[in-house]
Amino acid sequence: MSGYLSGVLAILGINIIFAYSIYITAATGQLNLGGAGFQAIGAYACALLSNELGLPIYLTLVFSAILGGAISFLIAFPVLRTKGVYMVLATFAIAEIVAGIILNTDYLGGPTGMIVNAYIETEVVLVVAVIIVILGFYIMSTRIGLAMRAVHDDEAVADLMGVDKRAIQVGAFTIGGAIAGLSGGLYALYFGFIEAQYFNANISIFVLLYVLIGGTQTAWGPLVGASFFTLIPEALRIGDDWRFFIFGVIIVIMMIFRPEGIVTRDALERVWRQLFSGKRNV
């Protein structure tokens, strides 16, 4: 495998994992614009545990996820008191606070960043990505997933049906934070260098776009969205300086024709019916 292809695949894997972290919360109707903050927490946790304690990489990844999840859990309670655009702003603010803390902490390398001693191959990233994709599909295939989607559609009715919407939202936010932390850990270990400036607002916006453009209605959305956002700009390299212009035009066209995302339940259902017509009658 060429270095270029290997690098693209690793970024694709990290982006897919990161997209599922945002998708899990979006599936319950919450938009998290602070993805970069949780990714940074995981990346720095992984780097410190590896550099300072010399833990095996698999353990550092587990701790990245645990720390991302634990911090998400703690801040879920105040953050989830907000809704809609206020929640977007609250999560955005959290990411800025995390970046601010890192930039002002010498122990974490401050603005000069931190070198990570351990290293992982592309294959590790891809294996973890496959596990996370399976986990995403698994969660959404269960009654918990059904309750998450119900909370997304109508909180009040879901509540009357016996769904503990607070537990569902906090749980989703926590799992999302854990997966974002894991993606940060993988980033740190794959690239070998981390700096606070990388985990900026652009990263948070892009990962949210992966999910929104991919579609929040099914577990296919983040997979398709992250792949679209990672691979299309690469494929457009033949367009040289025009590639981001062309990519922008493609996104605008997508949003006009697929406002609910590339993959919607209706679209999936149509495909399913064409493939297995008459076989799934209730």
Added chain:
Amino acid sequence: MSDPILRLEDISKSFGGVRVLEKVSFDVERGARHALIGPNGAGKTTLFNVISGIHDPEQGKVLLEGKDLKGIPSRKRIKKGLSRSFQNIRLMPHLSVLENVMLGQHSRFQFLDMVKPLNFSAKSTGKAEAIETLNSFGIDLYEGQTVSSLPYGIRKKIEVVRALMSEPQLLLLDEPAAGLNTAETNTLRDLLKEVSNRGITLLLVDHDMPFVNSLCEQVSVMNFGQLIYDGPISDLKKDEKVLEAYLGMDEKSERSNA
């Protein structure tokens, strides 16, 4: 006579300075088909919201099977045997028909059952039961059918089926026949009679009097937040206060003079 399944004792509720419910009290007997009627703005839906826990009453008690529901949040009332449908259809737009119906079962499942994939263990996850119930009410759709494209009458029916999936003792139906044509109303009435035959108590709000007359035996009438009649539906037309509320003072006087 056995204890009532639902007893409302002096329920009062205000929004701002507006008194919406004023000491409303009545019983719903076990197994009854009980209607709650009244002009628009009488407080019927607010009373439903108080019973289902969306609003807390300022005064009074809601007793379900003799137990006070005070302090029990709305999401836990379904476990006590209380289920409801809504004035405007509130099915989940991004869930399929089957998933909407399965959502109605949520309160019956423990956490360990909730983490089983629905497609791989249809029996233990309730999927098979949901399909069977849909079929038993004559709803025969393909599995992934979403609700948004379905006719209004079928969506109303699905909402009733969803409310039944929690195995309720008491089913609150908020204007189930609103917006339905005659054929759809007849189908709904047959469905509700079948539900009633299964031993489930019905308390329904509706404006369609022929529908209410053909379905219910008992009726409570509200006007301006107060209960003005509670008794057999057969005596409803003889009641002075009800005539006044529905026909107005002048017309009532003309009637009595005629």
